[in-house]
Amino acid sequence: MNKQEAFFNHITEGNTNKGEYITLGSAMLDGKTIKxxxxxVPLKTMNRHGLIAGATGTGKTKTLQVLAENLSEKGVPVILMDxxxxxxGxxxxxxxxxxxxxxxxxxxxxFEPKAFPVEILTLSAQNGVRLRATISEFGPVLISRILDVTETQAGIxxxxxxxxxDNKLPLLDLKDFKKxxxxxxxxxxxxxxxxxGRISTASTGAILRKIVELEQQGGDLFFGEKSFDPQDLLRVDENGRGYINIIRLTDIQDKPKLFSTFMLSLLAEIYSTFPEQGDTGRPELIMFIDEAHLIFNEASKALLNQIESIVKLIRSKGVGLYFVTQNPTDVPEAVLSQLGLKVQHALRAFTAKxxxxxxxxxxxxxDTEYYDTASVLTSLGTGEALVSALNEKGRPTPLAATMMRAPMSRMDILxxxxxxxxxxxxKLVKKYNEEVDRESAYEMLNEKIEQAEAEELKEKAxxxxxxxxxxxxKSTSSRKSTRMNPIVKVLTSATFIRSVFGILTKVMKK
Incomplete structure (x- = not known):
């Protein structure tokens, strides 16, 4: 048996007809594709999370597209952060x-060209299904971590x-929270x-400044009603194909606070609402997070801890997370250690670092006897990648330099x-794009303040x-008492005056 035959057997040894698979491509040896x-990649292990990494222009986005297409064909819904x-396309x-x-x-x-069921979603004013959540749904712990406040401020x-x-005041948007x-x-x-107990003005002022910072990054568009139901991410079309939900994020690249806020809220909502699934043979939902460094670079330590906890726990809900970034070091080690599938496109070595x-x-x-992994990483061409996955028993598959298959859909925008x-x-545009501004804490508190001010004015009046x-x-009583005083009455009477004047006249004559 020659080297190529041995390599072929090495790569295909775990390939069986049991279960469902996604074929990424064919293995390469010494720079040549082995047909x-x-x-x-077993569908069963795709809820174990994954990484797609590589330098700019090496094919990361096309790999993401291939995975999304094949998952959709298997009836698994997908979320893509675009x-x-x-x-x-x-x-x-x-x-x-x-x-x-x-x-x-x-x-x-x-190769068979195909279109796939797609839903366009947005966090901003761009065209698409509006994604929103209320302040109440976040809860105090998550809001505190997003705002990166102190322990005292979190208590407030x-x-x-x-x-x-206690007072049945709905907290829906940021204006409610500020009010x-x-x-x-x-x-x-x-x-x-x-x-x-007493609430410090300095602390509430600091919290307000954090809210304004989030507001300036577009948080006022995200917080509010109608809240997006994560169950709408699990739809399949009439042919049994999972919907590919594309979240347009082109206008928030410079707003990492909003991006990480949305990501954390979505993951938390999915974790709290999806039932426990375990290993059922296929994932419930797969999420691809493109430009993943936007989450991790700007996240506070508390926020990172929250993300790491969710990554560790959410796979039991049948949800797989796939991080797409230029370098694996962009992803924290605690998250990296949880990843089952790794698709590594070429890296460039321009500096000692x-x-x-x-x-x-x-x-x-x-480890593999067929590759010098470090050398292969710098010599891979566009559309080629090192692939390591988990087999159905959860063990790593043989490392394979792979010629990746091409997307079946358009490699361009609509x-x-x-x-x-x-x-x-x-259908979702019709469901979620009507703006709702029902009576909430802002209006109710304003009404309460106006009533209090009206009562205060009334009381003052x-x-x-x-x-x-x-x-x-008092003035009337004083005049009345003066008129009714008998002594004054006698002293001021005409008879008394005439008598006094008569006496005085007689005395003067004498």
């Missing part, structure tokens, strides 16, 4: 190309939520102190007309009226 040496805005079939045919001939797979936020619960914070240290200060990073990356892959037609036919009537009554 039919298929590199398969940072660069180049994934909407999944809704249209590939026009084909001679190079695609050549690639698939080398792999040993037929908990008190604010408790007050709103209740202002109320706690102004008009409602006495009420809060009596029920919950780059070479050191490549050596560290190579150590994350299983035209404006195509996008408009897609949105016009969307009553007191002023009483004081005026009292003063008038």
């Amino acid at each position: 039919n040496a298929f590199v398969n 940072i660069k805005g180049d994934l909407s 999944l809704a249209q079939p590939s026009p084909g190309h001679a190079k695609i045919d050549e690639r698939h001939e080398a792999i040993g797979l037929p 936020i908990s008190v604010i939520f408790k007050y709103c619960d 209740i914070l202002q109320y706690a240290t102004d008009e409602g200060k006495k009420e809060f102190e009596e029920a919950y 780059d070479r050191k990073a490549i050596k560290l990356t190579a150590q994350n892959y299983p 035209t404006d007309t195509e996008l408009e037609n897609l949105l016009n036919n969307s 009553r007191k002023e009226k009483e004081a005026l009537e009292k003063a008038k009554s």
Whole structure:
């Protein structure tokens, strides 16, 4: 048996007809593609999370597209974070190309252009299904971690939520949250102190500044109603294919606070609402997070801890998370250690730091007698990658340099007309794009303040009226008592005066 035959057997040894697989491509040896040496990923282990990494232009986005297409065909819904805005083409079939045919001939797979069921979602004012959540749904702990507040400030936020619960004040958007914070240290200060203790004005001021920072990054568009139901991410079409939910994020690349807020809220909502599933043979939902460094680079330590906890726990809900980034070091080690599938495209070694990073990356892959992993990492071409997955028993599959298959859908964006037609036919656009601004804490507190001010003015007017009537009554009483005094009456009577004058006259005559 020669080296190529031994390698073929090594790669295909775990490939069986049991269970469902996604074929990523065919293995390569010494720079050449070995036809039919298929590199398969069991559907059963795709909830064990994964990583797609590589330098710019090496094919990460196309790998993401291939995975999304094949998951959809297997009936598994997908969420894609479209940072660069180049994934909407999944809704249209590939026009084909001679190079695609050549690639698939080398792999040993037929190429069939296909379109897939796609839903376009958005966090901002862009066209698409609006994604929103209420402040109440976040809860005090999550809000505190997102705002990165101190322990004391987190305690105040908990008190604010408790007050709103006790007084049935819905906290829906950021204006509600700001209003209740202002109320706690102004008009409602006495009420809060009596029920919950003193609240520091300095602390509420610091929290308000954090809210304004989030608001400036677009948080005012995200927080509110109608809240998005995560169950709507699990839809399949009439052919049993899972919907590919593309979240357009092209306009929030410079707003990492909003991005990480949304990601954490979505993961938390999925974890709290999805039932425990365990290993059922297929995932419930797969989420691809493109430009993953946007989450981790700007996240506080508390937020990172929350993300790491969710990554560890959410797979039991049948949900797989796949991080797409340029370098594996962009992802924290605590998260990296949880990843089952790793698709590593080429890395570039321009500096000593780059070479050191490549050596560290190579150590994350299983040992193999067929490759010098560190060397292969820098010599892979576009559309080629090192792949390491987990088999059905949860063990790492043989490391394979892989010629990746091409996407079946268009490797370009939709035209404006195509996008408009897609949105016009969307059931979710009709469900979520109507803006709702029902009575909540902001309106209710304003009404309460206005009532209190009206009562205060009324009381002040009553007191002023009483004081005026009292003063008038006192003046009238004084005049009356003077008129009724008998001594004064005698002294001022005409008879008395005439008598006194008569006496005085007689005395003067004498």
